Amino acid sequence: MRLVLLCVSASTTLLLAVPWSSAADPGDGAQRWDKVQDKPATGGGSGGCPVRMKPSGQCGEEDDCPYQITLPPLTIQLPKQFRMLEKTMKELQSLKETVNRLKRDCLECRQQADQSLQRDSGEAAGGPGTGMGPGFLELQSGTSKEERGDGGTNTGPDGDGQDTGTGIGTSTGSGTGKGSGSTGGSVFEMQVKMNRMSNSLRNARGQITALQGRLEELSLINMRNVEAMVESKVENITGVVNKLSNTCNSQCAVQTSPQFIIAPKDCSDYNMLKERKNGVYRVTPDPRNGTFEVYCDMESFGGGWTLVQQRLNGTVSFNRSWAEYKRGFGNPRGEFWLGNDRIHLLTKAKDMVLRIELEDFQGVREYAKFDQFYVANEFLRYRLSISGYSGTAGNALHMNEQFNHDQKFFTTPDRDNDMYPSGNCGAYYSSGWWFDACMSANLNGKYYHKRYKGVRNGIYWGTWHNMSSEAYPTNYRQAFKTVKMMIRPKNYVP
Numbered sequence: 001m002r003l004v005l006l007c008v009s010a011s012t013t014l015l016l017a018v019p020w021s022s023a024a025d026p027g028d029g030a031q032r033w034d035k036v037q038d039k040p041a042t043g044g045g046s047g048g049c050p051v052r053m054k055p056s057g058q059c060g061e062e063d064d065c066p067y068q069i070t071l072p073p074l075t076i077q078l079p080k081q082f083r084m085l086e087k088t089m090k091e092l093q094s095l096k097e098t099v100n101r102l103k104r105d106c107l108e109c110r111q112q113a114d115q116s117l118q119r120d121s122g123e124a125a126g127g128p129g130t131g132m133g134p135g136f137l138e139l140q141s142g143t144s145k146e147e148r149g150d151g152g153t154n155t156g157p158d159g160d161g162q163d164t165g166t167g168i169g170t171s172t173g174s175g176t177g178k179g180s181g182s183t184g185g186s187v188f189e190m191q192v193k194m195n196r197m198s199n200s201l202r203n204a205r206g207q208i209t210a211l212q213g214r215l216e217e218l219s220l221i222n223m224r225n226v227e228a229m230v231e232s233k234v235e236n237i238t239g240v241v242n243k244l245s246n247t248c249n250s251q252c253a254v255q256t257s258p259q260f261i262i263a264p265k266d267c268s269d270y271n272m273l274k275e276r277k278n279g280v281y282r283v284t285p286d287p288r289n290g291t292f293e294v295y296c297d298m299e300s301f302g303g304g305w306t307l308v309q310q311r312l313n314g315t316v317s318f319n320r321s322w323a324e325y326k327r328g329f330g331n332p333r334g335e336f337w338l339g340n341d342r343i344h345l346l347t348k349a350k351d352m353v354l355r356i357e358l359e360d361f362q363g364v365r366e367y368a369k370f371d372q373f374y375v376a377n378e379f380l381r382y383r384l385s386i387s388g389y390s391g392t393a394g395n396a397l398h399m400n401e402q403f404n405h406d407q408k409f410f411t412t413p414d415r416d417n418d419m420y421p422s423g424n425c426g427a428y429y430s431s432g433w434w435f436d437a438c439m440s441a442n443l444n445g446k447y448y449h450k451r452y453k454g455v456r457n458g459i460y461w462g463t464w465h466n467m468s469s470e471a472y473p474t475n476y477r478q479a480f481k482t483v484k485m486m487i488r489p490k491n492y493v494p
Helices: 002-024 033-038 081-125 134-148 161-247 267-272 322-327 340-349
Strands: 052-055 067-071 074-077 279-283 292-297 305-311 352-360 365-375 384-391 480-489
Touching: 081 161, 267 279, 267 292, 267 305, 267 480, 305 340, 322 340, 340 365, 352 384
Parallel strands: none
Antiparallel strands: 052 067, 067 074, 279 292, 292 305, 305 480, 352 365, 352 480, 365 384
């Protein structure tokens, strides 16, 4: 009797323990209650009692029918609620399979999304202005993880199987749907943006290529025009040179007999017309620039001289502006400056020599002659070209390396073109001249009637015979009574 009671007690304990442990074991997905009937129950003694458990009668899937347990020699009838426990375990198993399938699908979706993000980000990293790097991928991946709800398993506090099934099903299902939608939307937006950027870059590249082609065309056209123009000029110059070479193979003989002259270019042309009197004549060095009056010296040193400057008595001030020196001032029969524009035209029409006549108040007369004299146009600031000195007055226009008026620009009190860096020589010496820094000659200085002291702003010729006595600033300065500057063609024969 004791053995029977012990078997009943052990079997009852085993029966109550088996369903709960089976429910708690998530790995035993195929276990059924009716399979427990073949398992022996071991007791605390040396023997065992065969336990059989089966439904009592025919039961459908949805029926609640009682179970019976056979414990020889006893048969125990269990309540019908045990059938409900079996159905609950089946539902739990089905939920587990659904959860596992959703997890696998979510994992595949997650891997595809990460690969797409990495590929798109890798393409964008090569283009300018994308601003997406590894940090952006990590942030996007982290966000996707949170939205998908991969860590949303909700296990009950007591390890309860029913609570566990409910938490997993709810959290995993909703999290997966949300994460997949958000990730897909982000990837699509990024692809749209990348496509727009690619199109913009393609358009910009096309425009740049078109502009480069246009610039190359323009450059080629300009170069061809320049080459054509240069070739045309060279051909013209070559033709002129060849013509001159054929005309004059040797130096042309000087023509002594008068020729018919339509418009005299300077005073030497009047001399050929047997005009031997000093006076004012009209000359036309360049027909395009009209005719103007000059004073001609037809008597001195073979005649044919055209005066460009004359100082006689100080009645005309030479402290003048750039515009006045440009057009000339004074009276050709008295004191005057012919004008830089006119001097330029005369020296351009023919190769000219320059003769300067000087006389001081002691009656000393000297001269300086230069075989080459030319004054450039206003654009070149009336630059002076002078060389080939001979005479008695000394070469004050090129006294030494420090004072050299050759190749110097014309300066006036209101137009500073000299070489002096700290001021205007024209303003300091009250005249217009081809100053260096500043001068060793100035024939346009102030007219003094006798020797003077102070600033050497009078008529000055630095190689005059007694200039050594003016070494000290307190000494008297030399004054000149008359000055003439006159020009004549280099090949002129009286």
